[in-house]
Amino acid sequence: MLPPAVPRPPAHLRVVDPAKARAGAARRRRTGRAESPLARKRRARRINAVLAEAYPYAVAELDFASPYQLLVATVLSAQTTDVRVNSVTPRLFAAYPDPRSLAEADEAEVQEIVRPLGFYRAKTRAVQMLAQKIVDDFDGEVPGRLEDLVTLPGVGRKTANVVLGNAFGVPGLTVDTHFGRLARRFGWSEEEDPVKVERDVAELFEPKDWTDLSQRLVYHGRRICHSQRPACGVCPVADLCPSYGSGPTDAAEAAQLLKYEFAPGREELLDAFMAGRTRAQLQDDGWALSP
Numbered sequence: 001m002l003p004p005a006v007p008r009p010p011a012h013l014r015v016v017d018p019a020k021a022r023a024g025a026a027r028r029r030r031t032g033r034a035e036s037p038l039a040r041k042r043r044a045r046r047i048n049a050v051l052a053e054a055y056p057y058a059v060a061e062l063d064f065a066s067p068y069q070l071l072v073a074t075v076l077s078a079q080t081t082d083v084r085v086n087s088v089t090p091r092l093f094a095a096y097p098d099p100r101s102l103a104e105a106d107e108a109e110v111q112e113i114v115r116p117l118g119f120y121r122a123k124t125r126a127v128q129m130l131a132q133k134i135v136d137d138f139d140g141e142v143p144g145r146l147e148d149l150v151t152l153p154g155v156g157r158k159t160a161n162v163v164l165g166n167a168f169g170v171p172g173l174t175v176d177t178h179f180g181r182l183a184r185r186f187g188w189s190e191e192e193d194p195v196k197v198e199r200d201v202a203e204l205f206e207p208k209d210w211t212d213l214s215q216r217l218v219y220h221g222r223r224i225c226h227s228q229r230p231a232c233g234v235c236p237v238a239d240l241c242p243s244y245g246s247g248p249t250d251a252a253e254a255a256q257l258l259k260y261e262f263a264p265g266r267e268e269l270l271d272a273f274m275a276g277r278t279r280a281q282l283q284d285d286g287w288a289l290s291p
C-alpha cells in the first residue's frame with residue numbers, strides 16, 4: 001500500500017530556509033526592543049510585500065455591492081463566519097434593498113432570514129436599529145466619515161474602518177482579532193487595546209497601504225498564522241517574524257494546518273482564485289467557500 005501523500009504548501013508561497021528563519025527569529029528575540037524604528041518599518045513593509053504575493057486576491061470576505069450592504073453584513077458577522085453571512089445576505093438584500101425598507105420591515109420576517117447566523121433576535125434588532133438611525137440622521141444614506149459612522153448603533157472603529165476602506169476607498173486599519181495577534185507576533189506593537197495597536201501600526205505604513213494591509217493580515221491569520229497552532233513551517237514571512245517557532249516548523253506538519261483555499265485538497269479552488277475568479281463567481285461555480 002502507498003504511504004499517504006504528504007500535504008504540500010501552495011506552489012506560489014515564498015519558501016523560507018528553516019535555518020534562516022530560526023536564526024532571524026533568535027536574533028530578533030535577542031535584540032527585541034533594540035530594533036530601530038527604521039529597521040522595524042523596513043521589515044514591516046517587506047512583510048506586507050510578501051503577503052501581497054501570497055494573497056493577491058485578498059479582498060473583504062463579506063460579499064457586498066454598496067456601503068449599506070457592507071455595513072449590515074459586517075454587523076451580522078459578529079460571532080459567526082463571513083461565509084455564513086454571505087449565505088444569507090443575498091436574500092436579505094433582495095427583500096430589503098436599502099436602509100428604509102430594512103427599518104420598516106416586519107421583524108419576524110427579518111429574523112427568519114438571519115436565523116442561520118445564530119443570535120438571530122439580537123442581530124435582527126441590531127440591523128433594524130442601525131437602518132432606522134441611518135434613515136433618521138443621514139437621510140437614508142450611509143455616511144462616509146468615521147466620526148459619523150461610529151454614532152450608529154453597533155458600529156465601532158473596527159466596523160467603521162471596514163466600511164470606509166472597502167466601500168468608500170478611505171484608508172483605514174481594521175484591527176480585529178487576527179490583525180491584533182499578528183501585529184504583536186510581528187513585533188509591530190505590544191499593545192492589546194485595538195486603538196493603540198492601530199496607532200502603532202499606522203506609523204509603519206503609508207495610509208494608502210492601510211486597507212490592503214488589513215485584508216492581508218486577516219487572510220494570513222485565517223489561513224496560516226492561527227491563534228493556536230500557526231503553520232510556521234510553511235509561512236512565507238518566517239524569516240521576518242520574531243515569533244517563528246510559535247507553531248510547528250516542520251513543513252509537512254505545518255502544511256496540514258493550512259486552511260481555506262490553502263487547505264490540502266483544495267488546490268483547484270486556489271488555482272481559480274489565482275486566475276482571478278471572484279468569490280461570487282466561485283460560488284456560482286458551485287464552490288462552498290468554507291474552510
Ligand code: SF4
Pocket residue numbers: 185224225226230231232235236237238241242243244245246247
Ligand atoms: S506563522 Fe509563525 S512565522 Fe508565520 S507569521 Fe505566524 S508566528 Fe510568524
